[in-house]
Amino acid sequence: MPTQGKHRNTRTTHTRMNDHRYAELREILEERRREIVNAMQDKIRDVRAEGSRAPQGVRDEAESSESEIQDDLEFALLQMKGETLRKIDEALERLENGTYGCCYECGEEIAERRLRALPFAVRCKACEEIRETGRQRERALTARRGPVSPFADLSG
Ligand SMILES: [Zn+2]
Incomplete structure (x- = not known):
């Protein structure tokens, strides 16, 4: 052997x-x-x-x-x-x-497709969207200019 x-x-x-x-x-x-x-x-x-x-x-x-x-x-x-x-x-x-390539918020892997477009992304799409929605809500609260579409940022 x-x-x-x-x-x-x-x-x-x-x-x-x-x-x-x-x-x-x-x-x-x-x-x-x-x-x-x-x-x-x-x-x-x-x-x-x-x-x-x-x-x-x-x-x-x-x-x-x-x-x-x-x-x-x-x-x-x-x-x-x-x-x-x-x-x-x-x-x-x-x-x-x-x-x-790991999400700063939830620790999940960030999709390759996302990293290809944004190599320095620190959040996964889901966490980024939650963050965006939060910001949009803030803006909506201060601006009060009618409803903000929740689907506005689905293209990326
Ligand atoms: Zn995440």
Whole structure:
């Protein structure tokens, strides 16, 4: 009898999640990550290309201040993307710990479809709706503008 057992990969992380779900969620996050990294690289390439296209000293005053505003916007956009990237990395970390994709309120798994649309969702659809309904009721109480349809937010 051979004594060496099968090399089974005994994983200690994401224990509460099945492998299929883990793979799906990981794919969602990594897809997002790729998109953002690509977009950032494109931007950086654009900025560089633009810089080499416009020779120094040719732009007039108005043009250069306009391009400065543009640069600020680009920078803000890059910063936003960087922030999203950080969130994705955090989510990936939580995925490894097995805490990503669980509802903050009830602890149930958040549907993949929902996470695909909202990768940083912290509540399941049901809990989010309860929360929304509560907010709508508050608004209705303060505004008193007729009934608020309870089905207004079923599309997502
Ligand atoms: Zn929930």
